Amino acid sequence: MSVDQTLNRREAILDRLFTLGQGINEVQTSLRNPNPVPTSPKAGILGVPRPLFALFDGDARLMQALEPHKNPRMPTTIWRMDPQIMILLEQRDNFENTLMGSVENPIGPELSRWHDLLNSVIVNDPVLVDLVTVSGTHYLSSFTTSLKIGRDVGAYGAWLLMLYVFDYPLFQAR
Secondary structure, eight states, X not given: OOOOTTTOHHHHHHHHHHHHHHTOTTOOEEEESOOOOOOBTTTBGGGSOSSEEEEEOOOEXXXXXXOOOXXXXXXXXXXXXXXXXXXXXXXXXXXXXXXXXXXXXXXXXXXXXXXXXXXXXXXXXXXXXXXXTTTOEEEEEEEEESOSTTOOOGGGOSEEEEEEEEEEEEOOOO
16 A cells, blocks of 8 residues: 555654664664564574664654634644654673673663664654654654663563654645
8 A cells, every 4th residue: 555655744754764773784673563472592582683673653643722614624733643763782691781792892881872873863864854844843752771670671681762752744635
């Protein structure tokens, strides 16, 4: 099914986010809305190479009151969507999360580097800026990592979850 991206900005934004994630050199696997599958000791969660870029579409909601109007058609409106981007990193080989193989590679600085890289790519992308137009915006609203007491790392290993907000116009088909 072909999507008219001049009308469906939501799908165009999601498609662009996925394309950006796929284009990052270090990303070994890119998935959109993956379902968890059984893990294996060799392949890890989802059974794919890491670093893994996963895009989850999230939700969308209307951001403005609709005043009664005489036109029976829905006017152009502003919507807010909240896609999520998750990076799953390679498992470390020691309890302290500092070694990969025999090389010193602590997890904290790597998560920070991924945060900075992804945010720079997404907020500065001219295609995304054009898709939200002058009526909208996009920004990183929060992020979460596996590095907090009480978080379940488990088979996922170290992860970074970035929560974005996109306000975009929804143009109704005529």
